[in-house]
Structure formats: C-alpha cells, structure tokens
Amino acid sequence: MPPILRLLCGCAAALALIPAALAQRIVDTAAVEAAQAAGALVWDVRAEEDYRKGHIPGAVNMDDILAQLRDLKTEDYLPVDQIARLLGEAGIDPARPIVLYGVKASTGPYFGAVTLRWLGGDGAMVYHGGMDDWKAAGKPLATEPTRLPAVTLSLTPHRQALVSTDELKARLREPGLQIVDTRTAREFSGDDIRALRGGHIPGAVNIPYESTWADPDTPRKLARKQVSNKDGFNLKDPAALRQVFANLDPSRETVVYCQSGVRASVAATVLEELGFTHVRVYDASWLGWGNQLDAPAENVSYFNVGRVNNLLNQLQSRVEDLENQLNALKEVRKP
Numbered sequence: 326m327p328p329i330l331r332l333l334c335g336c337a338a339a340l341a342l343i344p345a346a347l348a349q350r351i352v353d354t355a356a357v358e359a360a361q362a363a364g365a366l367v368w369d370v371r372a373e374e375d376y377r378k379g380h381i382p383g384a385v386n387m388d389d390i391l392a393q394l395r396d397l398k399t400e401d402y403l404p405v406d407q408i409a410r411l412l413g414e415a416g417i418d419p420a421r422p423i424v425l426y427g428v429k430a431s432t433g434p435y436f437g438a439v440t441l442r443w444l445g446g447d448g449a450m451v452y453h454g455g456m457d458d459w460k461a462a463g464k465p466l467a468t469e470p471t472r473l474p475a476v477t478l479s480l481t482p483h484r485q486a487l488v489s490t491d492e493l494k495a496r497l498r499e500p501g502l503q504i505v506d507t508r509t510a511r512e513f514s515g516d517d518i519r520a521l522r523g524g525h526i527p528g529a530v531n532i533p534y535e536s537t538w539a540d541p542d543t544p545r546k547l548a549r550k551q552v553s554n555k556d557g558f559n560l561k562d563p564a565a566l567r568q569v570f571a572n573l574d575p576s577r578e579t580v581v582y583c584q585s586g587v588r589a590s591v592a593a594t595v596l597e598e599l600g601f602t603h604v605r606v607y608d609a610s611w612l613g614w615g616n617q618l619d620a621p622a623e624n625v626s627y628f629n630v631g632r633v634n635n636l637l638n639q640l641q642s643r644v645e646d647l648e649n650q651l652n653a654l655k656e657v658r659k660p
Contacts, residue, residue: 350438350598351560352450354462357381357424360450365422366473370433371456379466381426381459385473387415390433391587394440400585400612408444409478416473419446419480426452426459430538430558435590439606443486451594457555488580488605490613494620497527503573505581507534507592508611512584515626519584520615523626526582534588536569537561537595560595567599575601582607582614 352360361367361383369380370390380386387393394408395401402408417423419441425434430453438449452458460466496502506513506529513531515523525531535541543557561569573579579601581589586608593604607613614620 349450350594351453352424353452353454354458354464356450357426357452357459358464360422360424363422365424365448365450366417367424367426368417368437369427370425370437371427371431377468377470379456379468381456382465382467383471384426384467385415385417385471387411387417390437394437395585401609402440405444405480405482408440409480412444412480413476413478416476418476418478419444420448421446422448422450424450424452426455428455429453429457429555431455432534432587432591435594436587438594439486439586439590443482444480445483453560485603486605488607490607490609490617490620493526493580493607493614497621501577503577503579504529505573505579505589505592505596506531507581507583507588509533512611513624515624518626518628520612521618521627522615522622524615524622524624525611526614527621527623529582530572532569532592534583534591537566537591563599566595570596570599570601573601575599578603578605580605580607582610584611586610 349356349360357367361381367381367384369376369384369386371380371386372389373386376384376386393411394403396403403411412419423441423446425437425441427433434451434453434455438451441449454461504526506525508525508531509517510531510533511517512519512523513525513529515525517523533541537560538557539559539561540546540557543552543555546552546557547555560566573596575596579593579596581593581596581604583589586606589606589608589610593606596604614622
C-alpha cells in the first residue's frame with residue numbers, strides 16, 4: 326500500500342499532515358479501480374509497443390510520454406499549442422481526474438502528472454506500482470487499444486507549477502527559497518558532467534530522487550540478480566519519507582530540479598504528499614542551467630575534450646580489431 330493510503334487509513338492526526346486537495350497524488354491498485362469506476366481517465370504513459378502487449382483495460386496511450394511532449398534535442402517542453410493538440414487527439418483533457426502509470430517506480434507518470442498540473446489540471450494521480458503491481462494483484466489486461474473521442478483544448482499554463490531559468494537566476498539569493506537537486510551525488514559534485522558544465526546550483530541540497538525508494542540500491546541488486554523482484558522500488562513509508570526531507574521546511578517555497586525535470590517530478594510529487602505547500606519544478610534543470618555559462622554554479626567542472634577524444638580513438642581501435650578478427654574467422658570457415 327502506498328504511503329498516502331496508509332496515512333488516509335490512519336488516525337485523524339496523521340490525516341491532518343496532508344491537505345485534502347493533495348490527498349490523492351499517489352495511489353495504489355484499489356484506488357486506481359475506484360477512480361476508474363468513478364469516471365477517471367487512465368493514461369498508460371509507456372511506449373506504444375509495450376502498451377499493445379498488455380495494459381489496464383480502458384487505459385489510453387499516446388506512446389512514450391517523454392518522447393511525445395518534449396523536444397528530443399533539448400528535452401524542453403513542446404510549445405503549449407502542440408501539447409494541446411497531442412493531448413486533444415488522444416482524448417486526454419487535463420481538467421479530468423487522470424491516473425497515470427507505467428512500470429513500478431518509472432518517472433514518466435510523475436512527469437506527466439506535473440505536466441497536467443502545469444496545464445491547469447489538479448486531478449492527476451500517479452499509480453506508483455504501475456503494471457508490476459497490477460499484474461501482481463491478478464488484475465485483467467487488455468491488448469486492444471482504447472480510443473477516446475478527440476477533444477479541443479485551450480490550455481493556459483499555471484506559472485506557479487514550474488519555474489524558469491530567468492526567474493530562478495533572479496531569485497537565487499532569496500532567503501525564503503529552498504532548492505533541491507534530485508540528481509546523483511556524482512552529478513551534484515560535478516564528477517558526472519551532463520551539460521557544458523558539471524556542478525550544481527548554489528545553495529541547492531542534494532537529495533537523489535532514488536532516496537524515496539524503499540531500497541535505493543535496487544537497480545544494482547537486480548542487475549546482479551541479488552533480488553528477484555522490484556519491491557525495493559516501492560516508496561518508503563511516510564515516516565521514512567519525512568526523514569529523507571527532514572532538513573527542508575514544508576512551509577517554504579521549494580524548487581526541485583534534476584537533469585531535465587523528469588526525476589525532479591518524482592520528488593516534487595512526494596513532497597506535496599508530505600504536506601509541502603509550495604513546490605515547483607525547474608523543468609529546464611541542469612541542462613538549462615549548466616549550459617548557460619553566466620548562471621552561477623558551485624563545484625564547476627568541464628569536459629576534458631582531449632581525454633574524451635583519446636577514449637574515442639581507443640574505442641575505435643578496438644572496434645576495428647574486432648572487425649578484423651571477425652573477417653579472419655569468416656575466411657577460415659569458407660569451404
């Protein structure tokens with residue numbers, strides 16, 4: 326059971342920790358069924374190929390959400406009118422209650438939920454367990470795509486949901502602003518460079534988004550076959566989540582960022598569940614900040630171009646050696 330439902334089933338004091346309007350940001354399997362029965366739209370944000378292999382009956386799909394709503398070169402949002410057209414063609418109206426899901430702990434549903442709130446919808450819910458929990462519960466699957474009637478949308482973005490690079494630069498030193506960097510420790514320190522510069526925004530605290538998982542080491546354990554399930558991807562319980570963000574003030578404005586705004590959407594949604602009243606995503610994130618050389622940064626680092634070229638040359642040499650070996654084997658096998 327996700328943290329939010331444990332809270333809702335608890336005492337009145339626990340319930341008071343979360344504003345009523347935010348009480349359904351993250352839902353479990355039973356809540357998905359209840360929401361769907363009450364008329365909520367269910368949106369499968371995975372790639373169309375995965376959707377066609379099996380999805381929640383009645384769920385709609387418009388292919389991989391991260392590829393559909395963003396410019397693949399910059400990883401920024403498409404123009405709002407283009408997003409409105411894409412959502413409208415799929416019958417997805419942000420004004421409706423919408424449950425978004427992918428696989429367990431995937432970032433796409435969280436990104437989608439933040440996007441919908443930015444576009445004026447406050448009824449977005451994330452099914453954190455996604456297809457993994459749905460299948461584990463023995464629920465039915467559909468393979469035929471669901472087609473909804475197209476809708477005409479006129480969307481007005483809510484400025485308070487996201488923050489721009491210019492606004493953040495102008496307000497960086499405000500004492501009431503707290504900034505959370507949800508990237509890895511190596512990205513934060515500048516050792517892992519993923520823009521023109523490495524480093525982090527001055528004053529930011531590093532809380533990797535994986536810290537919200539029951540076991541942040543789950544990807545490595547799965548790769549090494551040390552665990553056989555994805556239970557480690559479950560969200561921590563509410564007390565443990567509050568401890569993760571214990572150094573933050575829930576009453577202050579909180580700006581969350583990562584590399585391109587996707588991982589940040591996870592932490593932002595969890596923070597809202599914990600009662601943080603003013604959470605915003607810096608969607609340009611480090612791609613936007615690190616590529617602006619006049620944006621102040623800490624732990625600044627730069628690519629060693631010479632070293633990169635040397636590594637590429639070494640790789641090219643190895644590829645050529647392998648090709649020569651393969652050609653030699655082909656010659657030996659000829660009759």
